[in-house]
Amino acid sequence: MIRVLPVTLEFNGLRLEPLAPHHEEGLRAAAMDGELWKLRVTSVPEPHAAGQYIETALEMRDRLAFAVVDARSATLLGSTSYHDIVPGVDRVEIGYTWYAAHAQRSHVNTSCKLLLLSHAFDTLGCAVVGLRTDCENFASQAAIERLGAHKDGTIRHHALRRDGSVRDTVMYSILRAEWPAIKSALHERLERHVRS
Template sequence: MTFVQPITLRDRGVRLEPLSLEHESGLRAAAADGELWKLRVTSVPEPQDTRAYIETALKMRADGNRFAFAVLDDATGQVLGSTSYHDILPAVKRVEIGYTWYRKSVQRSHVNTTCKLLMMGHAFDGLGCHVVGWRTDNFNFASQRAIERLGARKDGVIRGHALRRDGTIRDTVMYSLRAGEWPEARAQLLYLLELRAHTA
């Protein structure tokens, strides 16, 4: 049996459902909101590459090493972006969360925090994971701050680790959160969401 089974997660008006080819046009529109593929430190597909992006994600799901979700507005069904479990290691009960991006209009909203709460909750409480990890570009400082706000600890930097879309070689910053740290991280995420709800 595959470690990560298809599931739909929802909270606070956000829905995560397994990514499929049905999301192609919505995902293309989400990427176009802000021309996100032009960002040097992300993996957002260019419009003409959206179908291939989904097909790659589906192949990785079949291989057992990535499970991609479409992120939707639960009320309207509008596609807001995508996020994934990846580098799935069933033997040690570890997943990483990444391949995450959102249309510009919902960035700096409650959407990312809600998605992380849902995915971390499912990983620790549903899948019984011992560790959840993240990795990001050493120049993606916004991503590093966001990961640190989740309560994750910086494990270190892997130098010369991966190619960027512009052909340069990046260093990768690695983070993780252990199961014993999850209750405190969950309390902080819920606090941040309540704070945002009262100041919105």
């Protein structure tokens, strides 16, 4: 049975550290880079609500939220989480992921996913890692599919968006047996990024 405990993870110039109140200013700045809170299909906090975002994340019993930090400059780039943790079946999900506009379409998301997936499968011993996204968040769906995750289906009329509308949720998963090939593909993608 898995035990998901706070941990700091580092790789490829990035550090994932447990989200804490002292990250509020950096989280606010990251959200302002691209006015990401205006997107109805993401979980990015409005700048004035960065403190509440952190507080809510810390109160959730089945979520371990991380600050995504550029290890060289100590600049906060965004946030990601393990959530919907189900120890009885050795399952976690990765989500609540967002990055400042300048960090998007870079090595950041691939590196973070590699860190979180490696920790989940290789350290925690997860049997499966899930990912989910809004049915209208096509960029997120494409990013998850590029990871090599299996599309499990859509849960209709599943969750509220920030604007009060109800979304369908697209569910994905990666099984432990699929992880070695996905891990290799992610490393290759990062190597290509360095060469380009």
